[in-house]
Amino acid sequence: MPHLVLYNYFRSSTSFRVRAALHLKGLDFEYKPVNLLKGEQHLPQYRNINPMGGVPALVHKEKVISDSTAILEYLNEVFPEPNLFPEDPYLRARVREVCEIVNSSMHPYGNLKVLQHLTVAHGYTHEQKDQWVQKWTTQGLEALETILSNFAGDYCFGNRVTMADLYVFPQLITCQRFNVDLSKYSLLMKIFKNCEYHPDFIKAHLSNQIDTPEELRKS
Template sequence: MLRLHSYWRSSAVYRVRIALNLKGLDYEQVTHDLRTDQQSAPSYKAINPQGLVPALDDGDHILTQSVAILEWLEETHPNPPLLPKNAIDRASVRALVFAVTSDIHPLNNLRILKYLKSEFGADQTALDAWAVRWISSGFDAIEELIGRHGKGFAFGDMPTLADCCLIPQVLNAQRVNLDLTPWPLIRAVNQACLDLPAFARAHPQHQPDADPPVDA
């Protein structure tokens, strides 16, 4: 059984859960609470020297970096495909993947926000404004790319690795109360994906280690 080193709220782990669910693969999750810095414990760094979730243990190997894991899943479990058949289309999907995973998410990661707080005195309002700034410019470009390539999903008419990465980023945007009105195509793709069981089951709130909903 695949073992996913995880934390319910991590958007990088959420990407991998979506892909595992779309591929119909069983997995167990081992949680590392980012709020208490468990990802930095020597026992976890022995698994992932970067001290980041996710890591995926296939029984023989430990894989790290969510996009590397997504690509490995695609290569080892090609059905259903999450990348298109031809090279130019695959490049377009990967451009969407990296727009999220290289250019939006790293700027808003926990360790960056902690550093802005401790070294530059940023308060929560400033941190939220920082996140909104980088998510917004990223979403402007992604909206344009979906306009070029999307037919119901971020690329084409079936979920791809682009959706695996975009939908967790939309949730991150909602967490900082970013109004999604300027990006109707992203909102439509988000809804189309969340209507699919593979995405819904992967949602952070449905994970075993999730906090109870605030109004529960």
Template structure:
């Protein structure tokens, strides 16, 4: 398998976590979003969405991270990311898709660049935008976790929800979002980051992280 992605992309990060949790070997192929490499003709001829991640697997190029994660679970059923119980699967999807569908669209790089270039928004104003939309979704996610009485993970081990949550909290910290009122989420995050699959998937440990290359 080859995973075409960007070290700081939350969607690429969630795919790395999913692959690591399932114990699937893959090659990380950098796509520099800051240089618009995802828009190159050679890339868009394979992935018309012009987005990352793109996964080369079983003779096909696949895009869209959430569809990819569920495909991985179906194609490689060992070490499932979704629980067997139908209600537990629903809960995992409810929380994961709340983050993936409500936050990715208003907070991805093209939107932030558009705010800057077309509307002249300052870094401070863009940060306010980012934190506003984070709160709109992360506050109710925290409330749902409290209702469920979660501990270190949503269920007994990390799965679909954690693959989506951890990258989003990584980006939340980059934009100085206050997580002090999110003890359930941060407890899950800490428990995940103590595990080797999450450490290997972390942006700090990717071959296209410029700080890693120069350290």
């Protein structure tokens, strides 16, 4: 088995993406928790691994890669089965479009450092931070619901998991955490429920990790 080490945090949606890919590809990995709430991402020894101070970071055969998108592309090239992209180049482009909507236009607004800045510099309350995430993620949700209506089956693109599901599913969990009203996104909720029961998504889920606090574990 290849030696893979994943620096990550149970609740991080970018970490989920990579955990799910590793499980889908049947790859064993060593789980190294980085506690974001304790600020372990800012420690010099972690900054040596990822100078951006974020999770995830992957070490494969002593070579480091950080940023989930780069890691996922690498894993899919080095361990091609099952392919997380469709065969068709047009569909591949549309999968990447969906991933990028989540990655650039949704995820950053709920990121810990952004929310911490809103609290420290602007005095945001818990409710104001919820409203902030709600405001900025809604546009992405609307776009995803429309785009995926052309492609979805059980999952975002047809009836098998693709890279798009690895981005969309954990982002919907984040939306729930910030009380975003997801009830009107019926397609996204259908995909969410199917992902929720996928065995590799269960293994990657925030409630099942070694650093998951007891109160967030699924019984």
